[in-house]
Amino acid sequence: MAHAHPGLDFSFMTYERQLIESHAWLALCFISLVLVMAGLELLSMRDGLAEFLFDATLIGGAAMFGWFAWRRYARIMVVAEFIGDQAYCPACTHYGFRCDGAQHASAPLSARCPKCGHRWQVEQPPGM
Numbered sequence: 001m002a003h004a005h006p007g008l009d010f011s012f013m014t015y016e017r018q019l020i021e022s023h024a025w026l027a028l029c030f031i032s033l034v035l036v037m038a039g040l041e042l043l044s045m046r047d048g049l050a051e052f053l054f055d056a057t058l059i060g061g062a063a064m065f066g067w068f069a070w071r072r073y074a075r076i077m078v079v080a081e082f083i084g085d086q087a088y089c090p091a092c093t094h095y096g097f098r099c100d101g102a103q104h105a106s107a108p109l110s111a112r113c114p115k116c117g118h119r120w121q122v123e124q125p126p127g128m
């Protein structure tokens, strides 16, 4: 299979995709916050009970979705930090590693230093 970026390996593409996904969740969290603020601005009994309930539902739904989006963003960033802390080669301290082909998601990554060729295991975060 040809990669979109020749020379970049599977693990880098996965890492890049996860960072893009995490920031999409952060953007959705921000949009939810704006919806909560708009709902609070509109919340009033002046226009009747139906309008009040609609605005209250908007606030509650946006708040719940915003919390969900924040949790997704935070989880992905914790995983990125956990793996990034192990990305230094134990032999030459070069930052970054390569993986040989696709690996099982729950197993430790078999990492290879692109500078000196040293191999080591990159653990997955517990509970992920």
Ligand SMILES: [Zn+2]
Pocket (backbone or CB within 6 Å): 089, 090, 091, 092, 093, 094, 113, 114, 115, 116, 117, 118
């Ligand atoms: Zn190395």
